[in-house]
Amino acid sequence: MRRRIAWLAACLVALGVVGCAPSPSLPADAVQLMMKLNAAVSGRDEAVFTSLTNGEASSGIRAWVWANLGMLGQVTFKSGESDSLWANWQLTDDSLPISNQVGSISCADNGCHVADLGPQSGAPAPIWLVQPLQVLGGDSATVLASPGTSSGDAWVSAAQAAQQAVAGADLGDLGASWDGTLTVELPKDASAFAQLLGLASSADYTSTGAVTRIEGSPDSSLGPAAYIIVNPQTTAMLTPDEQTLLITHEGVHVATADTPVASGAAWVSEGLAESVAVAGSPSTAADEQTLAKASCNGGLTPPSDAAFGGTDVAGQNAAYAVSQVLVGLIRAHLGAEAMPAISQLWQGEAAPQVDLVAWSQAWCSN
């Protein structure tokens, strides 16, 4: 009895300082966990964030993930099926939201906590969960890179030039819903690049300069969010002009992300992107004309969707060159009416005003 009283008294005295519980109490269920976690993130309370994300799996990256979260315009965590943890996030308040699976939660008798916060196998990871970040550039052309990335400024210049090239191109209805911004992610190494794509390895991307990821919005009333991921394995030696060419090509994919490309119409999308890109690089345009000429067989056949994938570099280069020439022929022959025709072909519709057979035969015989 005395001992109990003594213990109680000791506890009451201590209460004002640290409380009586042996450790901070965890939220009782997933709903309360999400409320506390989101309040900690929006209120920038790192101590609470740390107490709620105390899983061993996330301990090594928690400090820089916390710093990265402070750079985002918005982020809201949500629990999903099978104890999965999701984040709906926006780079800026004006960006379109993206939803990613970012970990898992665990509930036991003593409450719920985030058991894992990090890239999930088989799911694309947000870059803020993959590496420490620095936000470079401005509103219309933003580059996300590791702090101290030596090529960061060069990619900002390339992204700015690409943004202007895409904004100045006539993309017709295909570009109508673009907000005019480009976001470029620079993963720090091949493993980070694979994690951003949700892949175990980036071995299939040894001939890919960059990828445009299109993420459906968690809000069905909004369009998809699209962003560019540069492949660190293939881009270290690019000149500034080559960087601009690459980002301009991907920038067209970003600007046209709202309209799905029909099966079999990859050449239309790739040809349009490449034609906008080479418009700023006469020497590349000339090289591609030469490459396409080598593919002439009476005329030019639109490449199959598969021709743009895989690791056959020569085959891919020919596919891009032929597609660029074919889209260029449509533009040259139809002028102001070219974009509606390109849009029809893009969506798998017939475009009887386009006569690629005759036009490419004439081009090949020149």
Ligand SMILES: [Zn+2]
């Ligand atoms: Zn492309």
